Amino acid sequence: xERLFSGDVCQNPHRLSLCGKIILFNCQRASATNEGERxxxxxxxxxxxxxxxxxxxxxGGAAVISRRRSTHVDIxxxxxxxxxxxxxxxxxxxxxxxxEKGEGFQYSLLTLSSSxxxxxxxxxxxxxxxxxxxxxxxxPTVLWSHxxxxxxxxxxxGEVRQIPIQLSHTVVGELPLHKEQVFVLGxxxxxxxxxxxxxxxxxxxxxxxxxxxxxxxxxxxxxxCITRCLLVLSAEQRDGDxxxxxxxxxxxxxxxxxxxxxxxxxxxxxxPFEHPENIQLVDTGRNGCLFAVSFHQGHVCAVWKKTFQxxxxxxxxxxxxxxxxxxxxxxxxxxxxxxxGVTEHPLERFLLTDLCGxxxxxxxxxxxxxxxxxxxxxxxxxxxLESRLQSGLTxxxxxxxxxxxxxxVLQQSVQALTDVISERDPTLTQPEQEGLIAxxxxxxxxxxxxxxxxxxxxPAVSSKPQVDKLxxxxxxxxxxxxxxxxxxxxxxxxxxxxxxxxxxxxxSTPAVIQTQSQVFWLPAPCxxxxxxxxxxxxAxxxxxxxxxxxxxxxxxxxxxxxxxxxxxxxVTKLTPLLNSGCVKCCVMLHYAQRQDAFAIVSxxxxxxLHCGQVDLDIHSDFQTRLLKNPELKTDEVEEDFxxxxxxxxxxxxxxxxxxxxxxxxxxxxxxxxxCKRVDVSPxxxxxxxxxPSAVMLLRWHQITPFxxxxxxxxxxxQMLRFLDSLLAYLPVSCSMQPVKGTRGQRTAQILxxxxxxxxxxxxxxxxxxxxxxxxxxxxxxxxxDTNPEPASVEGLQRxxxxxxxxxxxxxxxxxxxxxxxRYHRLTQSMCEVQLDGDLAALLDxxxxxxx
Numbered sequence: 010x011e012r013l014f015s016g017d018v019c020q021n022p023h024r025l026s027l028c029g030k031i032i033l034f035n036c037q038r039a040s041a042t043n044e045g046e047r048x049x050x051x052x053x054x055x056x057x058x059x060x061x062x063x064x065x066x067x068x069g070g071a072a073v074i075s076r077r078r079s080t081h082v083d084i085x086x087x088x089x090x091x092x093x094x095x096x097x098x099x100x101x102x103x104x105x106x107x108x109e110k111g112e113g114f115q116y117s118l119l120t121l122s123s124s125x126x127x128x129x130x131x132x133x134x135x136x137x138x139x140x141x142x143x144x145x146x147x148x149p150t151v152l153w154s155h156x157x158x159x160x161x162x163x164x165x166x167g168e169v170r171q172i173p174i175q176l177s178h179t180v181v182g183e184l185p186l187h188k189e190q191v192f193v194l195g196x197x198x199x200x201x202x203x204x205x206x207x208x209x210x211x212x213x214x215x216x217x218x219x220x221x222x223x224x225x226x227x228x229x230x231x232x233x234c235i236t237r238c239l240l241v242l243s244a245e246q247r248d249g250d251x252x253x254x255x256x257x258x259x260x261x262x263x264x265x266x267x268x269x270x271x272x273x274x275x276x277x278x279x280x281p282f283e284h285p286e287n288i289q290l291v292d293t294g295r296n297g298c299l300f301a302v303s304f305h306q307g308h309v310c311a312v313w314k315k316t317f318q319x320x321x322x323x324x325x326x327x328x329x330x331x332x333x334x335x336x337x338x339x340x341x342x343x344x345x346x347x348x349x350g351v352t353e354h355p356l357e358r359f360l361l362t363d364l365c366g367x368x369x370x371x372x373x374x375x376x377x378x379x380x381x382x383x384x385x386x387x388x389x390x391x392x393x394l395e396s397r398l399q400s401g402l403t404x405x406x407x408x409x410x411x412x413x414x415x416x417x418v419l420q421q422s423v424q425a426l427t428d429v430i431s432e433r434d435p436t437l438t439q440p441e442q443e444g445l446i447a448x449x450x451x452x453x454x455x456x457x458x459x460x461x462x463x464x465x466x467x468p469a470v471s472s473k474p475q476v477d478k479l480x481x482x483x484x485x486x487x488x489x490x491x492x493x494x495x496x497x498x499x500x501x502x503x504x505x506x507x508x509x510x511x512x513x514x515x516x517s518t519p520a521v522i523q524t525q526s527q528v529f530w531l532p533a534p535c536x537x538x539x540x541x542x543x544x545x546x547x548a549x550x551x552x553x554x555x556x557x558x559x560x561x562x563x564x565x566x567x568x569x570x571x572x573x574x575x576x577x578x579x580v581t582k583l584t585p586l587l588n589s590g591c592v593k594c595c596v597m598l599h600y601a602q603r604q605d606a607f608a609i610v611s612x613x614x615x616x617x618l619h620c621g622q623v624d625l626d627i628h629s630d631f632q633t634r635l636l637k638n639p640e641l642k643t644d645e646v647e648e649d650f651x652x653x654x655x656x657x658x659x660x661x662x663x664x665x666x667x668x669x670x671x672x673x674x675x676x677x678x679x680x681x682x683x684c685k686r687v688d689v690s691p692x693x694x695x696x697x698x699x700x701p702s703a704v705m706l707l708r709w710h711q712i713t714p715f716x717x718x719x720x721x722x723x724x725x726x727q728m729l730r731f732l733d734s735l736l737a738y739l740p741v742s743c744s745m746q747p748v749k750g751t752r753g754q755r756t757a758q759i760l761x762x763x764x765x766x767x768x769x770x771x772x773x774x775x776x777x778x779x780x781x782x783x784x785x786x787x788x789x790x791x792x793x794d795t796n797p798e799p800a801s802v803e804g805l806q807r808x809x810x811x812x813x814x815x816x817x818x819x820x821x822x823x824x825x826x827x828x829x830x831r832y833h834r835l836t837q838s839m840c841e842v843q844l845d846g847d848l849a850a851l852l853d854x855x856x857x858x859x860x
Contacts, residue, residue, distance in 0.1 A: 072127035260285035507579035
């Protein structure tokens with residue numbers, strides 16, 4: 010790679026980022042041998058080197074724009090956009106050519122191919138010069154504003170066109186929908202009934218087909234005039250009624266960053282600068298997401314997405330770029346500062362950071378721009394919250410241990426009762442093998458405690474997880490790498506993931522391939538004596554808890570009850586591996602190890618473990634045995650099953666049937682053609698049609714006779730086809746709702762529902778109790794509706810008694826007394842409801858610790 014650059018590239022370059030590299034464009038004049046001077050578009054691709062902490066040149070080139078000496082060539086805009094024909098994101102540069110003869114303006118859109126060649130994409134001529142609202146979006150599509158109208162051109166259009174509706178105060182953007190994406194949002198004037206009145210409505214128009222939609226679902230009407238730039242985070246359009254749902258972030262001229270959901274303001278943040286120009290999303294991985302907002306005159310600020318608070322701000326910035334410049338799988342912000350003088354390097358002063366621990370600064374004073382430290386009260390509050398969290402988790406850990414004891418006792422009791430009913434001899438394990446101590450044998454208990462005290466003096470066995478097996482599969486254009494681990498549950502792991510490293514041979518630093526990791530907990534290894542009495546189909550997902558009082562176990566002992574098995578998978582695309590020419594990949598395990606199960610987050614110790622090497626051979630036959638015969642129960646079939654779970658998309662649907670009990674849905678699924686039960690995980694059914702993309706894994710869980718949950722692992726189109734046939738089978742009154750956050754928030758949803766049920770039960774129970782007591786008191790006071798006559802002595806005495814009764818009723822309302830039996834029934838019912846809430850809380854805590 011080179012470290013020298015020509016002066017023309019450094020004078021006034023236009024920059025953009027793609028695939029972790031910075032691409033610089035500039036126009037220059039070059040002298041030709043026979044034709045005089047010619048205008049060229051020069052580009053340079055720069056990549057970041059960690060060792061040198063600088064950007065170095067990786068590639069470069071040029072393309073001739075004009076061979077006329079009198080033609081003036083300039084760059085209008087450069088931006089990355091999706092090429093619909095090639096289905097890749099490509100750098101796009103819009104240049105203009107103007108002749109001194111005044112023949113108009115000739116515009117050319119060029120794209121940079123993967124082979125580092127500038128290729129012409131669109132050419133058009135305008136009688137005027139583009140000056141405002143120029144954007145390059147998906148297509149690629151060029152949009153601009155002129156004389157109050159919005160014009161566009163693209164490869165599909167083939168010419169310059171105007172959007173079909175007249176809009177004012179327009180804003181452009183992209184909706185992440187399946188077909189229609191590029192849109193223009195604005196106000197359309199409507200004449201009122203009288204000539205002196207006029208109103209306006211918010212409309213949106215899709216550029217591809219001219220379809221008009223309700224713009225208030227994206228931005229409310231008052232925000233159209235003040236919005237300067239926006240970023241669409243998510244969008245979906247329902248097929249039935251066509252209603253658009255969206256999540257949008259917009260920067261306004263009132264120095265505000267506003268978050269909208271379905272056109273409703275959800276949160277705002279006061280911005281430190283005026284005149285916002287662009288919003289970019291920064292995904293920093295586990296640390297959350299940021300919004301990088303750039304302003305006029307070189308100001309930039311970063312806003313946390315979760316808290317909607319200012320994270321940092323900078324000034325004197327020339328350009329802002331968001332990409333994975335370090336190749337670590339997460340985004341970083343690259344701030345290129347304005348040069349005070351002429352330098353030989355185009356990126357002489359820059360700051361590369363993610364505000365979460367990654368910072369590379371290269372400034373004139375060799376220091377990063379200083380940011381204000383967090384206030385002292387923030388640190389004190391954080392420490393107090395960590396202390397409270399640690400104390401609460403300690404209490405939950407004790408409850409969890411007691412729950413394990415109850416679970417083991419119930420399992421042993423049910424097994425013994427089943428053996429008695431079946432007239433079999435009970436096969437109970439020895440207390441020593443189960444790790445139990447007899448409560449009535451004090452002498453043996455003291456001996457065992459003495460032996461445990463001696464074993465504590467022995468050196469501890471390493472708690473590092475043991476890699477049992479490494480495998481890989483190829484599914485269409487993706488590769489799945491999996492690792493089977495054995496670890497000690499007493500030393501829990503957190504943030505477990507896999508990464509794939511490739512060594513290209515040209516650099517000593519291995520390249521990291523971007524992957525998506527998942528963790529699957531496997532059944533715990535059980536002892537030989539207990540395995541004969543338990544079937545594999547009912548194997549628990551988590552290790553079985555010990556009964557009575559548990560002994561201290563040695564983590565290095567085989568078949569230990571504290572031993573956990575888990576599978577970690579990583580899915581990556583084959584294209585980066587094949588492009589690098591690498592056939593051997595190193596697999597690294599990343600995890601954070603706590604000293605105990607309830608250590609605070611700040612005490613996590615990141616650990617990296619080398620799992621082995623994978624030899625990639627695309628010519629091998631990777632037909633899985635699971636698809637051929639799901640009834641097999643081998644390690645290879647289990648690996649096939651885990652690979653399918655990692656590759657296929659996952660949906661969970663909640664089915665509710667208020668009028669009819671749900672039929673035999675599991676039996677209806679099994680009757681479908683090609684459906685077989687997976688023996689390695691019997692709760693799943695496999696639907697295997699022609700082709701690997703038609704594979705579907707189904708799991709039906711019956712909650713009540715009227716409710717159930719359906720888990721689907723398949724492609725999107727297969728899921729829709731299956732749901733269509735299922736809805737035809739179910740009664741018309743059934744409702745089906747998708748469960749959001751299926752991979753990690755299922756336990757959180759159960760906990761929230763349990764807490765909601767607890768609050769509603771408490772409210773209804775207390776209300777019913779007070780109402781019943783009020784009726785009893787009315788009867789006991791002898792309340793009558795007849796009005797006494799105060800003319801006589803008896804009537805006056807009757808009025809006095811009524812008044813005293815009213816006073817007694819008012820006193821009872823302020824301090825009511827309830828019946829002891831009714832109060833006991835209320836507390837008993839509330840205890841039953843609270844037990845469900847406690848169980849849901851334990852499941853959520855266990856999911857948090859294991860993730």
